[in-house]
Amino acid sequence: DAGVTQSPTHLIKTRGQQVTLRCSPKSGHDTVSWYQQALGQGPQFIFQYYEEEERQRGNFPDRFSGHQFPNYSSELNVNALLLGDSALYLCASSLFTGQPTGETQYFGPGTRLLVL
C-alpha cells in the first residue's frame, strides 16, 4: 500500500517565478492538507482540500493556491516566488469520517524548494 507521495523531491527557482508541487494521498484517503516547514521551524498549515474544494486556510497570502482532482491528488501553486518561500513543503492526507475523531494525518517526504 503506497503512502503519501510528493513530486518533485527538490526544486530550485528564482524570485518572481511560479512553482507547482504535486501530492498523491495514501490509498483510501480523501482529504489533503499542505504545510510549509521553514528551516528549523515546525510545519505551518497552508490549506486543506476535501471534495475538490478548499475547506480551511492558514495565514498565507493569495500567492499560495491549490487544487484537488477527482482522484484526490492535489497541487500546490505558488506565484511570484520570494526568497522567504524557501522551505520544505509537506503534504498530508487523511480520511474524513464525518465525526471529530482526531484522525491521523499521514505525511509525505516533502518537496524542498529553494528560491534564489
Added chain:
Amino acid sequence: AQSVTQLDSQVPVFEEAPVELRCNYSSSVSVYLFWYVQYPNQGLQLLLKYLSGSTLVKGINGFEAEFNKSQTSFHLRKPSVHISDTAEYFCAVSSVVIIQGAQKLVFGQGTRLTINP
C-alpha cells in the same frame, strides 16, 4: 486559536538513558494532541496521539506521553533511548470541532533529540 510551545529546542542524552520532551499548549476549545517524529530528510511520522480516555498514551518505538489538562501539557517520554531515536520531535494539536475534512494541525517549533553513545 491554538498554540504549542516546546520548551526545549535541543535535548542531548546518552544512549540507554531516559528522556522527556516537554510540550505545553494553549487553546480556548478542547483539543486532540499528537507527537510526530521527523528523521533527517524525511517527512513526519506519527508517534502517538491523545483523543480521550486514559491520560497515559503509548506509542510506537517505546515512547509514551501523558496528558495533563490542568497544566495543559503533553510531555513525551522514553525510559531508555537508542542511537536510532536521534531525530526532530514535534508536538501538535488540533481542535475538536465538527467541520468537513480533517482537522488542521498546529505544531510546536520542534525539539532536536540527539543521542550520544
